[in-house]
Amino acid sequence: MKTLQKLCTTLLLIVWVITASLAQEAATAARTPDVPYVPTRQTVVDAMLILAKVTKNDVVYDLGCGDGRIVITAAKQYGATGTGIDINPERIKEANQNAQAAKVTDKVKFEQADLFETDFSKASVVTLYLLPSVNLKLRPILLKQLKPGSRIVSHAFNMGDWEPEQKIEVDGSTIYYWTVPEKK
Template sequence: MRTITNLLGSLLLLLCATGFVHAQETATRTPDVPYVPTRQVVVDAMLKLAKVTKDDVVYDLGCGDGRIVITAAKEYGATGTGIDINPERIKEANANAQKANVTDKVKFVEGDLFETDFSKATVVTLYLLPTVNMKLRPILLEQLKPGSRIVSHSFDMGDWKPDQTINVDGSTIYFWTVPAKKK
């Protein structure tokens, strides 16, 4: 009996330690970009450029304080998901969604952009760095349905020519439509 108790105790300790190490690995991964909030005038222009409607599912990759998906829900009636690796940003985004009374339309997920399924999105917004955009580009093209829209604040996607580029209050915004899949 004592051997079984010791074995179960050891197994429980091992499981707890494994969970703790995994939690530490997730929490200590360095974000790919620094947190710099998108100004509201740029958020508004990004959503307008993407022609967001109540039928859209907006995903903001690197959502920060959640302002893009919150605005999409509040102003257009869209649903949305914000993804960020920083747990503090997720807490802040959830608090902001609650203040804006849109918790029924938006959710925020702590996660790694490169390990997240965002195939349900009809609109994807980005304010990342060029290297991150380029790393995400094949994932976006693989996961998103043709006709889905991508809007990026400040940074393009290399040789993928945007459908439209606009300047708003000193910021450049790029817009692409996901093309039909090649057979």
């Protein structure tokens, strides 16, 4: 009888773990993206990485990574490692294919996740091509998670009243640059 009870308890636990896992996966997949997918032109990608002064020692996170071109370029051109985060499973699939084609799968990875629920504290550089409202919502998370001295580069959109240290125009696009300040 005790063996049967243990077996039932174990089976219930397994069912609960699987159900919770599937529910989490469904919740992530079901949420609509915050921004439409619009790829960043390669000239702008290159300028973003130059502005951030990316090196082989950097860990680059691209929030809303789309097809993965920013972290792939950081890995290919600078030897950096990187992680792309996107909520859309099709974009993650495409980014992984692009990483394989570029032969940088040892340096980059892509995660289907909600960027508001993601830990990117390992990043030394964060790149964004989101919308102003999303940048504003993300700003306190970036300032909380990132170490002082980490760099943030945004294509096209600023961060409200947080003045960028640099702002450049490239190929008809504006690029904004900030450094995470010391914590008070």
